[in-house]
Amino acid sequence: MSSRPSEITISAEGMEVEIIPVEGEINVGPQHPGSGHMRIYVKVNGDIIEDVDMDVGYVHRAVEKLSEIRTYMQIIPLVERPAILDSINMNLGYIMAVEKIMGVEVPERAQYLRSFAAEVNRIASHLYGTGILAIFLGHSTGYMWGFGDREVWVEILQALTGARLTNSYIIPGGVRRDLTPTIKEMTLKAIAYQRKRMAEWRRIFLNNPNIRDRLENVGVMSKENAIKWGAAGPNLRGSGVNYDVRKAEPYAAYDKLDFEVQVYKEGDGYARTLVRFGEIEQSLNMLEQIIKEIPEGPILADRFFKMIPPARVKKWWDGMRRVVFPGYFASFRPPKGEAITRVEASRGELVYYVVSDGSATPYRLRMITPSYRSIYVFKQLCKGSRYPDLVSIYGSLDYFPPEADR
Amino acid sequence: MDKVKEYKKEKNPFRLFGYHLAAVGEGIKHFIRPKRMTLMYPEEVQALPTGYRGFIRFYKDLCTGCTMCAMICPADAMKMVTQEGKKYPRINYGRCIFCGFCVDICPVDALKETPIHDVAFTSREQFRFPPDLFNEEFQEEPPLLSKPVKRVKPIIDEDRGVIYVPDEQ
Numbered sequence: 001m002s003s004r005p006s007e008i009t010i011s012a013e014g015m016e017v018e019i020i021p022v023e024g025e026i027n028v029g030p031q032h033p034g035s036g037h038m039r040i041y042v043k044v045n046g047d048i049i050e051d052v053d054m055d056v057g058y059v060h061r062a063v064e065k066l067s068e069i070r071t072y073m074q075i076i077p078l079v080e081r082p083a084i085l086d087s088i089n090m091n092l093g094y095i096m097a098v099e100k101i102m103g104v105e106v107p108e109r110a111q112y113l114r115s116f117a118a119e120v121n122r123i124a125s126h127l128y129g130t131g132i133l134a135i136f137l138g139h140s141t142g143y144m145w146g147f148g149d150r151e152v153w154v155e156i157l158q159a160l161t162g163a164r165l166t167n168s169y170i171i172p173g174g175v176r177r178d179l180t181p182t183i184k185e186m187t188l189k190a191i192a193y194q195r196k197r198m199a200e201w202r203r204i205f206l207n208n209p210n211i212r213d214r215l216e217n218v219g220v221m222s223k224e225n226a227i228k229w230g231a232a233g234p235n236l237r238g239s240g241v242n243y244d245v246r247k248a249e250p251y252a253a254y255d256k257l258d259f260e261v262q263v264y265k266e267g268d269g270y271a272r273t274l275v276r277f278g279e280i281e282q283s284l285n286m287l288e289q290i291i292k293e294i295p296e297g298p299i300l301a302d303r304f305f306k307m308i309p310p311a312r313v314k315k316w317w318d319g320m321r322r323v324v325f326p327g328y329f330a331s332f333r334p335p336k337g338e339a340i341t342r343v344e345a346s347r348g349e350l351v352y353y354v355v356s357d358g359s360a361t362p363y364r365l366r367m368i369t370p371s372y373r374s375i376y377v378f379k380q381l382c383k384g385s386r387y388p389d390l391v392s393i394y395g396s397l398d399y400f401p402p403e404a405d406r
Numbered sequence: 407m408d409k410v411k412e413y414k415k416e417k418n419p420f421r422l423f424g425y426h427l428a429a430v431g432e433g434i435k436h437f438i439r440p441k442r443m444t445l446m447y448p449e450e451v452q453a454l455p456t457g458y459r460g461f462i463r464f465y466k467d468l469c470t471g472c473t474m475c476a477m478i479c480p481a482d483a484m485k486m487v488t489q490e491g492k493k494y495p496r497i498n499y500g501r502c503i504f505c506g507f508c509v510d511i512c513p514v515d516a517l518k519e520t521p522i523h524d525v526a527f528t529s530r531e532q533f534r535f536p537p538d539l540f541n542e543e544f545q546e547e548p549p550l551l552s553k554p555v556k557r558v559k560p561i562i563d564e565d566r567g568v569i570y571v572p573d574e575q
Contacts, residue, residue: 074480077505141433148443152567155560162459162519168505176510177457192564200432208429209422216415240410263410274413309513320457325511330477 022046028390030058037401040394044387052382052390054375060405067365071331072098075365076168082369083403084165085128088114088121088157089345091170094367096251097354098172100339104304108253109297110174115253116290117160117169118343119283120187123194124153125346126276126398133273133395134205137214142205149197152190159183171325173301178321184291191284198281206277215269219381219393222267231377232370233348234279235397238272240265245344256293257286269396276398299323331360347371347398371404443568445558453557453573454521459506461522462497464540468516469494475508475517484508487537494537500530520544 028040039055063082067075079094080087092114099106106114131146154164160183161167161176169176205211221231226239236243244261246254262278264271298305300323305313307326316322338355348370357363374397381393416422445452454460471493476484483501486493495508495517509517522544527533558570 070480071478073478073507077480077503141436148441149567151443152562155562155568158458159455162457162506163504166503166505168507186562189562189564193562193567196564197567203428204432205429207425209416209425210429212416242410265410265412270413274411278411312513312515315515322457325478325507327472327474327511327513330474330511 023050026387030055037405040390042382042387042390047386047388049382049385049387049390052379054379056375056401057405059402061402063406064365064367067362069361071360072172072334072362073325073329073332075362076171077166079365079367080166080168081402082367082406083345083347083371083400085400086121086125086346086403087165087167088117088169089343089350091168092118092252093341093343093345093350093352094354094365095170095172096341096343097339097352098334100341101337101354101356102172102334104173104301106174106301107298108295109178110299110301111253112290112294113175113179113299114170115257116179116287116294117157117167117175118252119286119290120153120156120160121167122346123280123283124150124157126280127153129276129346129395129398130201130205130273133398134211136391136395137211139205139208139211142201142211145197145201145204149194152193156183156186156190159186171300171329173304174299174323176323178299178323179294180321187287187291191287194280194284198277201277206273212270214389214392215273215396218269218389219385219396220266220268221377221381225380226267226377229377229380230373231348232373233344233346234262234275235272235374235377236348237261237263238275239267245342245349249342251341251343253290257289259286269392272396272398304328333358333360345370347400347403348373367406369403369406371400372406374399375404441566443566443570445560445570448555449553450556450558450570451524452570453559454523456521457519458521458523459504459509459519461499461520461525461544462502462509462540463518463520463544464495464497464537465516465518466494466537466541468514470514470516472513474511474513478507478511480505480507489537495540496534496536497540498534499525499527500533 023045026042026044028042030037030039037058041053041055042049043051063078067078070078075094076091080090083090127146127150131143134142134146157167158164161169221239223240226236226241231239240263242261242263247261259282262275264274304326307328308324312324316324334356336356336358340353342349342351350370351368353366354362355364378394378397378399382390385393473486473493475495476486481501481503483498484495487496506519509519557573559573560568561571563569
């Protein structure tokens with residue numbers, strides 16, 4: 001047997017395996033279910049990833065440009081679409097920016113309802129992310145469980161807002177529908193169910209040595225790197241950075257709610273997963289607090305509520321606990337101005353920048369989505385890791401391509 | 407200031423074996439007593455709650471032709487057409503995103519949400535509902551099944567998550 005200089009031979013008792021370092025490229029996606037709507041161009045050397053090129057933009061929908069020709073109300077469904085499983089948070093950030101320009105005071109009850117919907121949505125979104133991570137790791141039970149448990153929360157959102165995912169629930173000055181006793185009861189049952197499930201999730205997924213081996217010490221991001229690479233949300237908190245917009249700059253009712261920011265030191269895939277699980281538990285606590293503490297009162301700012309015809313107020317608000325739109329919403333013109341807001345969406349900090357020139361459509365809308373900031377993090381984390389860990393890192397980042405492409 | 411947590415990296419092989427057993431045991435538990443929450447569509451159909459934003463019904467006699475529904479429509483599904491000198495909305499369900507904005511803004515409540523959601527059309531022409539068709543009660547095609555369709559209602563349960571019970575209506 002001729003021996004080339006590049007050959008490496010591993011010999012164990014009676015066995016000889018030849019490993020020839022091979023350099024090459026592997027295409028992952030864009031059709032592969034594991035890559036999402038994205039092509040990952042992986043340069044490998046043997047089993048080691050040398051570099052990763054992310055070919056993003058397959059689901060670019062020009063949300064920012066489209067919003068320049070839409071009225072302020074028409075943008076509500078538009079900004080939800082990038083992250084359809086996180087629509088309440090996407091909607092909330094945009095509406096907060098519009099309210100800042102218009103100078104609208106939101107009633108207390110509406111603020112609580114916004115937090116309520118956002119937390120239900122956060123649980124649903126984290127369960128989705130966990131399900132996707134589980135199927136990436138070959139754990140199809142976790143996938144089914146994630147999507148099954150999510151159904152409970154989606155059902156609550158459906159009862160509250162009238163739609164499963166495309167909620168369009170938050171409007172300038174408040175929210176569209178009120179929390180009824182039926183929904184309160186549903187939520188309390190769902191909280192009890194989810195608490196029981198968390199123990200089962202721990203046994204089958206989190207403490208499962210198979211899963212831990214795939215996630216521990218994989219894709220380790222140090223605190224310094226997390227800040228330098230611009231990670232956001234649970235990925236940032238998994239690296240030991242204590243930053244949560246709900247604490248740093250409280251919006252909605254978060255200044256009145258008591259919760260703990262989940263921060264883990266390790267910075268690997270397992271820490272990021274634990275942050276998400278911890279956040280689900282914190283969200284359950286928050287939902288209980290909201291149900292207990294929610295004040296009575298209007299759910300739409302007085303300024304808009306007065307514009308609704310009295311006959312309609314009687315029918316919808318007194319009868320069905322729903323507010324309807326005043327005619328003003330058909331095409332309102334906010335004063336000239338600009339506003340920047342940020343919210344903690346499920347995947348991290350979401351920033352909206354809206355410029356109004358006094359017309360019925362915004363002059364400019366800029367949205368910086370948390371998944372967009374995961375692209376560079378993913379590229380950096382993959383360098384030097386093994387090829388099978390690509391999906392593990394990808395899943396642990398909870399990257400959502402449509403949200404990044406917008 | 408919230409504290410930075412650390413998780414314990416397990417090295418003890420006996421405890422790791424225990425975790426394996428716990429995971430397998432959990433799987434066996436669910437194998438014997440599954441917590442299935444599948445809706446057996448189309449044999450079972452979910453009865454949608456009141457306030458569900460499904461297909462929209464139009465009441466022509468109430469309409470004042472104010473065009474507000476067409477103005478707010480985010481998807482341009484609602485358009486105004488003139489009939490006998492009066493303006494009425496027509497809807498294109500190929501574009502409708504079921505946001506319910508038109509229902510909420512109509513000052514005379516001439517539009518109403520119905521809990522009808524799953525409808526199939528055979529051609530694109532059928533997506534468009536001119537005012538007269540839009541005015542009619544939505545006709546649900548009987549599904550091509552030998553068995554009658556069971557209408558079920560989802561109920562949140564503390565043990566099973568979502569359970570579907572027969573709907574009495």
